[in-house]
Each structure stands twice: as structure tokens, then as C-alpha cells.
Amino acid sequence: MTVARQYVTEARRIVVKVGSSSLTTAAGGLDADRVDALVDVLSKVRSGGEKEIVLVSSGAIAAGLAPLGLTRRPKDLARQQAAASVGQGLLVARYTASFARYGIRVGQVLLTTDDTSRRAHYRNAYRTLDQLLEMGALPVVNENDTVATDEIRFGDNDRLAALVAHLVRADLLVLLSDVDGLYDGDPSKPGTSRIAEVTGPEDIAHVEIGSAGKAGVGTGGMVTKVEAARIAAAAGIPVVLTSASRAADALAGRDTGTYFRRTGRRSADRLLWLAHASTPQGALTLDDGAVRAVVEGRKSLLPAGIAGVEGEFVAGDPVELRDAEGRAVARGLVNFDAKEIPQLIGRSTRELAKELGPAYEREVVHRDDLVVVRS
DSSP, rough: OOOTHHHHHHHHHEEEEEGGGGOOTTTTOHHHHHHHHHHHHHHHHHSSSOEEEEEEOOOHHHHHHGGOOOSOOOSSSHHHHHHHHHHHHHHHHHHHHHTTTHHHHHOEEEEEEEHHHHHHHHHHHHHHHHHHTTOEEEEEEEEETOOOOGGOOOOOHHHHHHHHHHHHOOOOOEEESSSOBBEEEHHHHHOOBOOOOSSSGGGOOOOOOOOSSSEEEEEEHHHHHHHHHHHHHTTTEEEEEEEEEHHHHHHHHHSEEEEEOOOOOOHHHHHHHHHHHHHOOOOEEEOOOHHHHHSSOOBBBBBEEEEEEEEEETTTOOEEEETTSSSSEEEOOOOOOOGGGTTOOOOOOOOHHHHHGGSSOOOBBOGGGGEOOOO
């Protein structure tokens, strides 16, 4: 076992993500044997009482296809939500029954980006997951596909898993799919080899990463998995990427799949979600002085530094902050509605408070609700 892989065996709190293709048939419907095989592995890991598992599971939409008479994953959001509504119940029922064989209780947690980019919602998500773990339950997390709109979707459960790993302060993220690791080329072609370890983005800069999955029931591919690994590694969480059939080896620290070393340290919790999970509902254009204050000085955005506003948003929504050339420099949660911004542009907070009242003597975006996306 390499020194790096020792982090796997030493990890106490582990987030495991499994894709639709590892749980269902290509035609839709859950494969009970596959589910049971995964549960067997995870239950064994928990059996000593020293480790905690959070399972991020795809499969709700795929599980709902056959019961609704659908032969493939629908493209329109309404039918995806209908399939998820039917399939989510089937998925959790299957997990509940399978884990019950080991006396493990399951708790369902459904999330949208709106639940995790807003401060109060984020705290609630953390408290729920942490309490479930403290009480000995195993959280099963999925995107809330039945209510999520295009604007508040994570889009793929790989990215959701990386963000959940950060949310619950996990020691390890394991991404399971139908591929046994990252290869330096198309794994179906001769002459390609598995990349055993990635120490940083430069290690795989030359690799062409495919985007399509084999089974056709999921939304991700290797692109989303590598991006999820990058997000988690940058937040100080090592990652193992491998196939569901090799989950036991991966969690035992054996040389399987691809191991992504940590490349950064843990950042402020909500800022990671704001950077990677939020969808801006509008944009504010900043003057040069405000760009420097936000990017270099890590200051709050004041009304005096705003030069323009776009979009329709309300207080609390995520917005993009742009420079004069239209380039995104930051993202933050705005304190005013879009219709209020025009009267604030270029004015001091003291002047605004005197004219409009004390509620206007505040930042448009506070530095605690702001993340820089360009340095």
C-alpha cells in the first residue's frame, strides 16, 4: 500500500457516490443483486463502528423508467421529474430493505442547489446529515429531481457528492461507476493504461476525457467524475475513482482505480457551494476600483462600485460580479432585489441611508457571501 492510499484506510467519515449504471439495467429498473452487493461492502466497512458512510446515490430517474413504461431516459424536465417521483421511492425502499439485513437504518436526504447555497438552508443540510450520522443512521443523498428546475439543479451527482463530502467534513470521497478508473486514453482501445494516481491537474492535462457513459441511464461520464475529484481534492479531500465492482478493494486501500491526492485545504463551507453549485440569477458590473477591492482586497461590494445590473433576482439570490469587459470575477449572494439596484448605483451607503433609510446603509454583497472566481 502506498503512503497516499493509507489515507483511505485511515478515513473515518467517507462519502461514497454510486452511479445509475451501477444500480440499474439499461432498460430501467433497479437490479436488486447490484444494490445488495454494494450494501454488503458498505455495511462491512461500517461494521467495526469506527467509520461513517454517507451514500450519494443516483438511480431515481432510471428506476422510474420501466414502471412508467418509458424505454429510455426522457429529455424533457417534466417527465424526468415524474420518473424521479416514482423511482426515488423504489430506490430508497430497496436500500432500506438491503441495509436492514445488517441492522442499519437509512435516512433519505434530497437536496437542490437552493438548499445549499443559502446560509440558513446550508446550516440545516449540515445539521440533518451530521445528526443522522451521530444517531448511527446511514444517509442516502440524492438530488431532489422531483422539484428541481433547470436553474437549481446540480446537473450530476458526481459534483453533488464532492460538495456533500465537503459539507459533512468527510475524510475521503469514493466515486463508483461502471469504469474501473481514469485511463490515459480510450480504455476500450489497446495500448491505454490506467492512471493509478493524480497528484494535481497537471498530471492529466494531456488526457482526453470521455463524456458519455455506457448504459445510457445517467447524466454523467468521466468528465463529471474528474471535475468532482478536482473540486474535492482542492477542498482537502482525497478521492478514489473506480468501478462499483471494485468498491471493496478501493475502500481497503488496495491499488485499484485512480487515487486523487489532496491539492488544497478546506475552505469556508458555503463558499465552495457558492462557487460550484449555484446558478447566478443575474449580474452586476463593477467599476475598476470595485474589481480591485473584491478580487485583491477581498472586500464587500458597496453600491458606489456598481456600474450596471442585469437579470431578475431577489435578495438572497446568487449573482455574478463582472468587470467592465464582462468577465466574471466573483460570485455572491446579493442583499437587494434587482429592481432596487438602479437607484443604488454609484452612490455611498451614507447618502443612501440618509435618503432611503437605514436599511440601505449596507453592502450589496457582503464579503462573507462572496467567492472570487478569478484572481
